[in-house]
Amino acid sequence: xxxxxSASAATLPTAATVINPRKTLTIALAGNPNAGKTxxxxxxxxxxxxxxxxxxxxxxxxxxxxxxxxxxxPARLVDLPGLYSLDAASIDEQIARDVLMGxxxxxxxxxxxxxxxxxxxxxxxLYLVTQxxxxxxxxxxxxxxxxxxxxxxxxVNIETLSDALGVPVVPVVTTQRRGLERLALEVARAxxxxxxxxxxxxxxxRAEEEIxxxxxxxxxxxxxxxxxxxxxARYAATVELYSDELPHDPARREAIEHARARLAASDAHWxxxxxxxxxxxxxxxxxxxLRRHVKGEARVRSMTERIDRIxxxxxxxPLVLLAVMLVVFQTIFSWAQLPMDLIDKGFGTLADxxxxxxPSGLFTDLLADGVIAGVGGVLVFLPQIVLLFxxxxxxxxxxxxxxxxxxxxxxxRGVGLHGKAFMPLLSSFACAIPGIMATRTIENPKxxxxxxxxxxxxxxxxxxxVYTLMIAAFFTxxxxxxxxxxxxxxxxxxxxLGITVAVCVAWVLKHTILKSPPPPLVMELPPYRAPRVMxxxxxxxxxxxxxxxxxxxxxLAISILLWALVTFxxxxxxxxTATTNVNATRPNATGAEETVDKGAxxxxxxxxxxxxxxxxxxxxxxFDWQMGIGLISSFAARETLVSTFSIVYNVGDDNDGxxxxxxxxxxxxxxxxxxxxTPLVAxxxxxxxxxxxxxxxxxxxxxxxxxxxRWPLFMxxxxxxxxxxxxxxxxxxxxxxxxx
Amino acid sequence: MxxxxxHFIKGLQTGVIIPMFPRLKSTDDAAVNAPTSxxxxxxxxxxxxxxxxxxxxxxxxxxxxxxxxxxxGVVPGAPVRVIKAAPLGDPLEIxxxxxxxxxxxxxxxxxTVIANDE
Numbered sequence: 001x002x003x004x005x006s007a008s009a010a011t012l013p014t015a016a017t018v019i020n021p022r023k024t025l026t027i028a029l030a031g032n033p034n035a036g037k038t039x040x041x042x043x044x045x046x047x048x049x050x051x052x053x054x055x056x057x058x059x060x061x062x063x064x065x066x067x068x069x070x071x072x073x074p075a076r077l078v079d080l081p082g083l084y085s086l087d088a089a090s091i092d093e094q095i096a097r098d099v100l101m102g103x104x105x106x107x108x109x110x111x112x113x114x115x116x117x118x119x120x121x122x123x124x125x126l127y128l129v130t131q132x133x134x135x136x137x138x139x140x141x142x143x144x145x146x147x148x149x150x151x152x153x154x155x156v157n158i159e160t161l162s163d164a165l166g167v168p169v170v171p172v173v174t175t176q177r178r179g180l181e182r183l184a185l186e187v188a189r190a191x192x193x194x195x196x197x198x199x200x201x202x203x204x205x206r207a208e209e210e211i212x213x214x215x216x217x218x219x220x221x222x223x224x225x226x227x228x229x230x231x232x233a234r235y236a237a238t239v240e241l242y243s244d245e246l247p248h249d250p251a252r253r254e255a256i257e258h259a260r261a262r263l264a265a266s267d268a269h270w271x272x273x274x275x276x277x278x279x280x281x282x283x284x285x286x287x288x289x290l291r292r293h294v295k296g297e298a299r300v301r302s303m304t305e306r307i308d309r310i311x312x313x314x315x316x317x318p319l320v321l322l323a324v325m326l327v328v329f330q331t332i333f334s335w336a337q338l339p340m341d342l343i344d345k346g347f348g349t350l351a352d353x354x355x356x357x358x359p360s361g362l363f364t365d366l367l368a369d370g371v372i373a374g375v376g377g378v379l380v381f382l383p384q385i386v387l388l389f390x391x392x393x394x395x396x397x398x399x400x401x402x403x404x405x406x407x408x409x410x411x412x413r414g415v416g417l418h419g420k421a422f423m424p425l426l427s428s429f430a431c432a433i434p435g436i437m438a439t440r441t442i443e444n445p446k447x448x449x450x451x452x453x454x455x456x457x458x459x460x461x462x463x464x465x466v467y468t469l470m471i472a473a474f475f476t477x478x479x480x481x482x483x484x485x486x487x488x489x490x491x492x493x494x495x496x497l498g499i500t501v502a503v504c505v506a507w508v509l510k511h512t513i514l515k516s517p518p519p520p521l522v523m524e525l526p527p528y529r530a531p532r533v534m535x536x537x538x539x540x541x542x543x544x545x546x547x548x549x550x551x552x553x554x555x556l557a558i559s560i561l562l563w564a565l566v567t568f569x570x571x572x573x574x575x576x577t578a579t580t581n582v583n584a585t586r587p588n589a590t591g592a593e594e595t596v597d598k599g600a601x602x603x604x605x606x607x608x609x610x611x612x613x614x615x616x617x618x619x620x621x622x623f624d625w626q627m628g629i630g631l632i633s634s635f636a637a638r639e640t641l642v643s644t645f646s647i648v649y650n651v652g653d654d655n656d657g658x659x660x661x662x663x664x665x666x667x668x669x670x671x672x673x674x675x676x677x678t679p680l681v682a683x684x685x686x687x688x689x690x691x692x693x694x695x696x697x698x699x700x701x702x703x704x705x706x707x708x709x710r711w712p713l714f715m716x717x718x719x720x721x722x723x724x725x726x727x728x729x730x731x732x733x734x735x736x737x738x739x740x
Numbered sequence: 741m742x743x744x745x746x747h748f749i750k751g752l753q754t755g756v757i758i759p760m761f762p763r764l765k766s767t768d769d770a771a772v773n774a775p776t777s778x779x780x781x782x783x784x785x786x787x788x789x790x791x792x793x794x795x796x797x798x799x800x801x802x803x804x805x806x807x808x809x810x811x812x813g814v815v816p817g818a819p820v821r822v823i824k825a826a827p828l829g830d831p832l833e834i835x836x837x838x839x840x841x842x843x844x845x846x847x848x849x850x851x852t853v854i855a856n857d858e
Contacts, residue, residue, distance in 0.1 A: 085811040123837045124813040154838070244804060271802060272810060279815040304840075305823075314827040406842045410828035419831070419842075520805040520847055521831050522812065525840040 025075035025191050026108050027066070028099055030132060031116030032125050033082035034526040036144035036174060040116055041079045042534050043174045068184035078110065084124070086131045087243055090443040097239070100135050101232060112138045112191040114183070119149035119156045123286050129165065130278040134199045134235040138190035139167045142183055146171040155291045164285040166197030201281040203273050206266060210259040211237045242274050304527040308403070317407050324400070328391045332384050332430070339383040347376025366563060373643055374559020379548070381639070384461045386544055388430035392423070393539045397531035402523055409521055415503050416510030418442050419521055421451040425502070428458035432698045434543055436705055446516040450509045452702055453715055456693050457502035459495045462638040466689050467491050469642055470682040473665045490683070498690045501722065558636035558696060565607040566629070566647055602648055607632060621688065621724070622681040622731040624670055634694045678740045684731040692723035785834065785851040790822045794853040801850045809847065813837045820853055
């Protein structure tokens with residue numbers, strides 16, 4: 001069965017002669033995490049790639065086009081999630097398996113599979129290769145880190161490896177683009193031949209018999225008709241027999257349960273058999289293929305170990321982690337300021353230009369106040385989000401992120417969470433949406449759900465404008481001990497409040513509705529590597545564009561809705577407003593009258609009525625009806641609070657609105673003439689914003705990730721209840737203690 | 741003074757001082773009781789002194805964790821070594837074949853090893 005492949009490219013036919021030039025090939029790219037798969041994917045496709053989700057699930061689907069031959073149309077290259085095995089421990093692995101076996105709609109079974117194999121870690125990487133051989137698709141091995149392995153004193157004999165596996169092995173050095181042409185030729189040839197040597201090992205006779213029976217009966221099964229090859233059917237039967245899940249079909253389920261019982265009767269460790277058989281075979285291959293020099297003693301690995309001596313040291317480790325987090329947050333909050341101001345100014349200018357050049361009227365108002373202000377208000381966070389993604393990608397790609405999880409795991413487990421929850425929660429400080437999406441790495445659904453449910457407590461960047469406004473209006477210039485600014489302390493307290501509540505909620509959830517044994521931790525600590533610029537840029541780009549799309553869709557719709565809520569019904573139906581004022585909507589014309597008009601408009605609008613209607617409910621928190629309007633609008637997205645206040649308090653639409661908004665907030669009066677805002681009200685408002693789930697997009701993402709409305713609705717209600725109670729305690733408690 | 745501090749750090753590591761984080765029970769039903777060396781010098785990975793080279797004898801239990809461990813190369817005969825414990829005493833960093841893996845003491849307890857003769 002096995003066939004020797006010549007290592008020399010010269011003997012190969014050119015790509016054009018072996019493939020049908022009209023056909024677009026589908027090629028899947030598989031590999032262990034950290035095996036250099038992403039780098040290879042980027043090198044092959046360049047920037048021609050798109051990221052989407054597989055239908056119905058939230059596994060990222062990365063696809064690109066690869067011009068592997070000048071004479072053929074570019075191939076469709078599908079980047080599978082990084083995986084150790086195809087045995088479906090997580091949804092990622094399940095999807096990858098379905099793609100490889102051609103079981104997904106709209107994704108044809110790949111004509112060829114490229115598997116990235118890390119030469120420095122050959123044994124474990126070959127495990128996935130054995131499974132790919134079993135599936136029976138044409139396979140080409142891209143051997144990465146080949147040079148690194150050599151320097152570490154472990155040379156891989158490529159010809160022997162190719163012989164042993166029965167498939168071509170192409171060493172690639174992606175940074176120098178070495179081996180990519182050869183890879184293209186081998187892929188074209190393998191796809192044209194359409195053959196695979198299949199698995200080179202066998203299980204015990206008993207197990208083989210069971211698999212034989214199962215795969216024969218499966219052949220009639222219509223859903224598996226697409227598994228054209230016998231190897232594929234055999235593999236499918238092996239998976240069914242040995243994986244945790246059982247098929248839905250009752251007859252099939254029974255057949256498998258009986259087969260398992262028969263195997264278990266003869267051998268208590270029957271389930272280990274395929275893993276052991278594969279590793280046995282791999283051991284044989286590795287012994288023939290690896291040549292160990294004595295002198296080069298794991299230099300790179302020892303560098304990683306040296307770094308880890310500090311980074312995961314029991315005293316320095318946590319300090320390093322703290323320092324890293326400090327640097328990240330300091331950067332996000334200081335460096336991002338300049339571009340944020342520029343974006344803010346840009347949208348302000350745009351709104352002014354629209355107002356100046358279009359005839360005044362409803363449409364112009366909609367464009368300037370609804371569309372431009374709304375989208376601008378979200379895009380202003382872009383610099384912060386890009387910077388946060390930059391850091392997260394750098395930390396992930398360098399290998400530090402798993403060290404952070406290693407250090408934090410004990411603490412996370414204290415509240416019943418996984419060390420892997422640390423990263424999603426950290427991302428949630430920028431925005432809960434990427435954070436929630438990052439929980440996909442957590443295998444256990446209950447742990448994942450618990451992490452999703454507490455992620456919105458991390459103070460995201462959308463809360464910052466709210467904090468900033470409150471601090472600027474009431475706490476500027478105040479200092480404790482002459483050095484510590486009260487404002488900074490309050491912001492830190494808000495972050496801590498969110499974290500503390502998240503920890504408590506996680507603990508409660510994990511001991512009540514999401515009760516499950518503590519999740520296991522089996523996590524690779526990859527060697528430290530310098531992040532590749534291209535990979536970092538790609539990741540930031542795809543994650544950021546997701547955020548921008550949200551700004552362009554959900555936020556846009558909500559901005560228009562909000563604008564309508566404060567604009568209708570029109571104030572001119574009111575007797576209190578003179579008709580002349582309504583016509584005088586041109587900016588700068590009769591400013592004072594217009595101000596009066598706008599205030600009346602707000603009070604009269606749907607939003608205003610809603611605010612007045614709910615005032616009794618929010619009075620105990622220290623809020624009046626105008627703040628109520630802000631709260632309502634902020635349930636769409638927190639940051640809209642600021643723009644809503646500028647409408648509610650009649651601050652002009654001019655650019656330097658922020659200063660006047662601060663003044664307007666300070667000057668706002670209640671009906672009885674008392675100031676509406678006090679420092680205590682401001683703190684109460686911030687506490688409310690820390691805890692309430694005021695973000696439509698988060699709700700939408702949770703809906704998608706959990707595939708039901710139950711959890712997002714639960715999340716919104718329990719967070720709202722917590723926010724109400726905490727604000728109530730803050731305001732009433734503060735008053736009892738004599739604060740104003 | 742120094743002694744007290746060392747004691748405190750040790751306590752932190754073993755989870756004695758912080759009662760909030762009690763030692764958790766094993767996730768795998770079939771895990772493990774005796775940490776002492778059994779016959780033939782076999783011991784569990786959790787009990788292996790740090791830095792001592794060993795070989796895997798077997799993985800106990802039949803849960804998804806045991807399977808995942810084996811898929812990641814923790815199979816009989818695989819070379820294994822405990823590198824260190826995390827700052828709070830758990831998880832452990834181990835080296836198996838030629839890569840490094842973090843796993844909790846619970847999981848490590850289910851792995852039977854035999855120390856190399858050195």
